[in-house]
Amino acid sequence: MVTSHRFIVTGLLALVFTLPLHSKTPLYKKADAPVDARVEDLLGRMNLDEKIGQLNQRAYWHNDEGRKLFDPMIEAGGLGSLMNVNDPASADRLQRIAVEKSRLGIPLLIARDVIHGYKTIFPIPLGQAATFSPEIAREGARIAAVEASSDGVRWTFAPMIDIARDARWGRIAEGCGEDPYLTSVMADAMVRGFQNGDSVGSPTSLAACAKHFVAYGAAEGGRDYNATGVSERELRQTYLPPFKSALDAGAMTFMASFNANDGVPSSCNKRILTDILRKEWGFDGFVVSDCFSVRELVPHRVAANEAEAAVKCLTAGVDMDMEDGIYAAHLDSLVKAGLVSVDDIDRAVRGILRTKFMLGLFENPYVVTQQSVKYAPSHLAAARRAALESAILLKNDGDVLPFDRTKVRKLLITGPMADARYNQLGTWIFDGEKEHTVTLLDAFRDIYGDSLEIVYSPGLGNPRKSDPETMAAAVAAAADADAIVVAVGEDAILSGEGHCMADLGLVGGQSQLVGQLKATGKPLVMIVMAGRPLAIGREADMADAVIYSFHPGTMGGPALADLLMGRESPSGKTPVTFPSTSGQCPIYYNHANTGRPATGAELGIADIPDDAGNTFLGCTSYYLDAGHKPLYPFGYGLTYTTFAYSDLALDKEQYAPDGTIHVSFTLTNTGKREATEVVQLYTADLVASVTPSVADLRRFDRVRLAPGESRRVEFDLPVSELAIVGSDLVSRVEPGEFSLRVGPDSTRGCETKFSVK
Ligand code: NOJ
Numbered sequence: 001m002v003t004s005h006r007f008i009v010t011g012l013l014a015l016v017f018t019l020p021l022h023s024k025t026p027l028y029k030k031a032d033a034p035v036d037a038r039v040e041d042l043l044g045r046m047n048l049d050e051k052i053g054q055l056n057q058r059a060y061w062h063n064d065e066g067r068k069l070f071d072p073m074i075e076a077g078g079l080g081s082l083m084n085v086n087d088p089a090s091a092d093r094l095q096r097i098a099v100e101k102s103r104l105g106i107p108l109l110i111a112r113d114v115i116h117g118y119k120t121i122f123p124i125p126l127g128q129a130a131t132f133s134p135e136i137a138r139e140g141a142r143i144a145a146v147e148a149s150s151d152g153v154r155w156t157f158a159p160m161i162d163i164a165r166d167a168r169w170g171r172i173a174e175g176c177g178e179d180p181y182l183t184s185v186m187a188d189a190m191v192r193g194f195q196n197g198d199s200v201g202s203p204t205s206l207a208a209c210a211k212h213f214v215a216y217g218a219a220e221g222g223r224d225y226n227a228t229g230v231s232e233r234e235l236r237q238t239y240l241p242p243f244k245s246a247l248d249a250g251a252m253t254f255m256a257s258f259n260a261n262d263g264v265p266s267s268c269n270k271r272i273l274t275d276i277l278r279k280e281w282g283f284d285g286f287v288v289s290d291c292f293s294v295r296e297l298v299p300h301r302v303a304a305n306e307a308e309a310a311v312k313c314l315t316a317g318v319d320m321d322m323e324d325g326i327y328a329a330h331l332d333s334l335v336k337a338g339l340v341s342v343d344d345i346d347r348a349v350r351g352i353l354r355t356k357f358m359l360g361l362f363e364n365p366y367v368v369t370q371q372s373v374k375y376a377p378s379h380l381a382a383a384r385r386a387a388l389e390s391a392i393l394l395k396n397d398g399d400v401l402p403f404d405r406t407k408v409r410k411l412l413i414t415g416p417m418a419d420a421r422y423n424q425l426g427t428w429i430f431d432g433e434k435e436h437t438v439t440l441l442d443a444f445r446d447i448y449g450d451s452l453e454i455v456y457s458p459g460l461g462n463p464r465k466s467d468p469e470t471m472a473a474a475v476a477a478a479a480d481a482d483a484i485v486v487a488v489g490e491d492a493i494l495s496g497e498g499h500c501m502a503d504l505g506l507v508g509g510q511s512q513l514v515g516q517l518k519a520t521g522k523p524l525v526m527i528v529m530a531g532r533p534l535a536i537g538r539e540a541d542m543a544d545a546v547i548y549s550f551h552p553g554t555m556g557g558p559a560l561a562d563l564l565m566g567r568e569s570p571s572g573k574t575p576v577t578f579p580s581t582s583g584q585c586p587i588y589y590n591h592a593n594t595g596r597p598a599t600g601a602e603l604g605i606a607d608i609p610d611d612a613g614n615t616f617l618g619c620t621s622y623y624l625d626a627g628h629k630p631l632y633p634f635g636y637g638l639t640y641t642t643f644a645y646s647d648l649a650l651d652k653e654q655y656a657p658d659g660t661i662h663v664s665f666t667l668t669n670t671g672k673r674e675a676t677e678v679v680q681l682y683t684a685d686l687v688a689s690v691t692p693s694v695a696d697l698r699r700f701d702r703v704r705l706a707p708g709e710s711r712r713v714e715f716d717l718p719v720s721e722l723a724i725v726g727s728d729l730v731s732r733v734e735p736g737e738f739s740l741r742v743g744p745d746s747t748r749g750c751e752t753k754f755s756v757k
Pocket of ligand 1: 113
């Protein structure tokens with residue numbers, strides 16, 4: 001796509017298109033002209049200042065100073081994009097200056113972090129991933145776009161599709177977890193939702209931004225902004241596929257990540273931004289830096305000053321400079337000094353103009369949608385469904401859930417997340433309003449208050465508190481309750497950008513609270529609302545049942561209440577491996593086998609005899625104090641019924657590399673309630689030229705069955721999807737034997753083998 005041929009062709013197109021018309025309207029203003037021709041026509045009319053202006057993105061200040069600074073800048077064509085404008089009047093006012101007062105009338109691209117909802121907040125992306133439902137993710141993004149565009153936003157910095165294998169990293173909340181395939185499927189769905197499928201030019205679409213490119217989630221020690229050391233082979237195997245999927249779904253923009261991978265900050269990494277993204281993948285949109293990441297080449301110590309940083313970032317492939325004004329300040333003199341070419345600037349401008357044309361901004365620059373879309377009943381219903389499907393039942397001893405209404409007449413609701421209007425919304429909700437949140441307590445009172453006596457005692461003021469008196473009050477309130485629901489977890493501020501934790505245990509006095517409630521002997525149900533998989537083994541042991549909901553968003557309360565009361569059955573599955581302790585991080589299911597894999601027969605510290613010799617333990621890959629197994633594996637989740645997998649069959653025993661594997665098996669609901677199972681298909685390459693993963697998720701589906709019902713589930717899996725990236729960085733299917741498993745999670749199920757010849 002990005003070749004000189006293309007420009008010759010589009011130049012000719014521009015010529016052909018203008019010739020017979022003899023009109024005074026410039027070609028770029030003609031809605032029916034081809035986008036590339038419009039881009040070239042407009043580019044040809046722009047002076048250097050106007051071009052540099054398009055590369056400049058700033059954050060708006062909603063005050064007089066903001067007006068004084070930005071109004072003239074926009075009028076002079078000095079600004080391509082503004083972020084954080086979030087009301088229609090300001091959006092239209094600013095847009096009017098750009099369209100009606102600037103020389104060429106190029107509209108602004110108004111941007112915002114709309115991450116998991118705009119007003120109606122959906123579960124955090126990690127929670128959405130737990131649904132294993134691309135439809136939930138697509139619908140969430142669509143609704144976010146409809147609501148945000150009603151305030152003038154036309155570009156979101158989402159989806160965040162960083163693979164994260166370390167729960168200490170606070171931004172694990174914002175992505176879809178550890179699996180490249182699940183993340184790729186969700187990336188595709190979210191891009192289509194934001195960009196309104198094929199109708200990207202409609203007024204309710206937002207340009208998507210695939211971020212953060214790339215390997216940002218591999219931050220050493222799970223500490224945000226930290227260095228990463230991912231080889232290009234591993235990038236191609238694990239970290240790049242979700243971005244390719246976003247691009248294939250039409251993502252118009254990419255954001256360079258903050259991290260330096262293998263010594264090169266992404267913002268000046270030509271290999272990934274130009275060689276791979278543009279040349280290999282044919283990307284023709286634009287790349288934005290992350291906030292101030294151009295300037296940050298100086299503290300990274302790969303540029304001596306800001307001007308040098310600007311040269312490095314622009315020539316590597318960062319087209320738009322977010323927030324720090326470095327391009328605007330230096331590019332003009334850098335071009336004059338011959339350090340940056342006009343060709344590089346044109347490349348950057350082209351992608352930005354193309355995006356604006358494709359969004360229909362030249363035709364519809366102003367806000368046209370209805371304000372009544374915010375918190376529309378259908379949006380709230382979709383958010384409730386998303387919260388419902390994202391909740392994961394981790395434990396249910398003695399079938400304590402759903403509550404038996406003949407036994408549970410009086411219920412104690414306690415815990416710092418039971419009525420946490422703000423914290424339940426999760427990280428990155430600039431525009432969500434806690435006044436609209438329906439908490440667990442609200443929901444129980446509103447929906448089940450007539451048939452159930454609800455007693456509420458907070459237990460702790462917030463998750464980080466440790467107050468013996470409030471805890472004692474909750475324990476006292478349990479005395480005459482038939483069952484207890486304790487909602488624990490993390491405040492929203494403990495996850496998200498820059499919010500990392502070294503210790504993944506429950507914070508504050510929460511563990512103590514759970515322990516004291518356990519001591520009452522009442523049936524104890526623990527709900528966990530958090531931005532990451534927490535190491536909750538101790539508390540889960542104490543509880544009879546555990547539901548993990550991540551931060552479930554605006555409608556988390558009713559979703560959870562319906563699950564507890566049995567109106568619905570849980571169906572979420574873990575989108576990340578849950579560590580048993582912080583020290584197991586990074587931990588993920590699709591790891592390599594190692595030369596000395598743990599067998600499960602290893603001894604722990606308590607079992608080691610005194611004065612045992614150095615090799616006594618056999619030397620396998622595990623921790624003496626934490627073994628090798630996680631608390632819960634990837635893909636895990638229970639429900640109120642049981643499912644059996646049987647009769648796994650493949651259509652052949654041997655396949656050609658260009659063949660397709662037809663997989664079928666029978667799924668039976670062997671329990672007493674209707675429920676949905678997320679069926680999962682994994683493969684493993686048994687011998688390869690480089691160490692393969694022990695398992696890779698290849699397909700999944702949500703299958704709903706009535707009690708006693710059986711269904712034949714079928715998947716088609718092209719053999720090409722089994723490719724592994726070799727040491728030569730080429731991805732290919734290597735002939736040989738493979739195993740294939742279908743099951744309820746990444747560790748169990750029915751298995752068979754096949755070969756590729
Ligand atoms: C920094 C974050 O890394 C990025 O995800 C976000 O979109 C930008 N700031 C803009 O707020």
